Amino acid sequence: MAIQTKVNPAAVALGTVQKTFQQTVYKYVLSGSNGAIALTTTTATRVTEEVGTTSAIIQVASDGLEMLTFGDFHNLDVNALATRVGRILGAGSITSAGVWTFTAGGTLTVTEPTDLFGM
Numbered sequence: 001m002a003i004q005t006k007v008n009p010a011a012v013a014l015g016t017v018q019k020t021f022q023q024t025v026y027k028y029v030l031s032g033s034n035g036a037i038a039l040t041t042t043t044a045t046r047v048t049e050e051v052g053t054t055s056a057i058i059q060v061a062s063d064g065l066e067m068l069t070f071g072d073f074h075n076l077d078v079n080a081l082a083t084r085v086g087r088i089l090g091a092g093s094i095t096s097a098g099v100w101t102f103t104a105g106g107t108l109t110v111t112e113p114t115d116l117f118g119m
Helices: 041-052 078-089
Strands: 023-031 055-059 066-073 091-095 099-102 107-111
Touching: 023 078, 041 055, 041 066, 041 078, 066 091, 078 099, 078 107
Parallel strands: none
Antiparallel strands: 023 066, 023 107, 055 066, 091 099, 099 107
16 A cells, blocks of 8 residues: 655645645736737737646736736746746846846736735
8 A cells, every 4th residue: 555645734824825736826917018018819829828838727817917827836937937928928038036027128027826815
């Protein structure tokens, strides 16, 4: 018989996100002007096809300025995702943790929320 290891804590810490698989939530926010434009049907399709390879659930806000993905975090982090999405939307580079700054102005910020109720 295989030995089982409990992943979630014995005592639940209220207000804490618990992960029982190698999955997490990522939030993407576009802000500024010029390079950081709202996602359109065309760009949202390209972006969701790109992150869909590692995401189980994706939602783009109706204004195109935010997106949520639920998916694998085993080999991903906020910098990798900001780079993958940022390159689709416009030239730029990572300027701080999870922040793609567009050459033309504006930013894409990818975070891993620690409070799902506060999103």
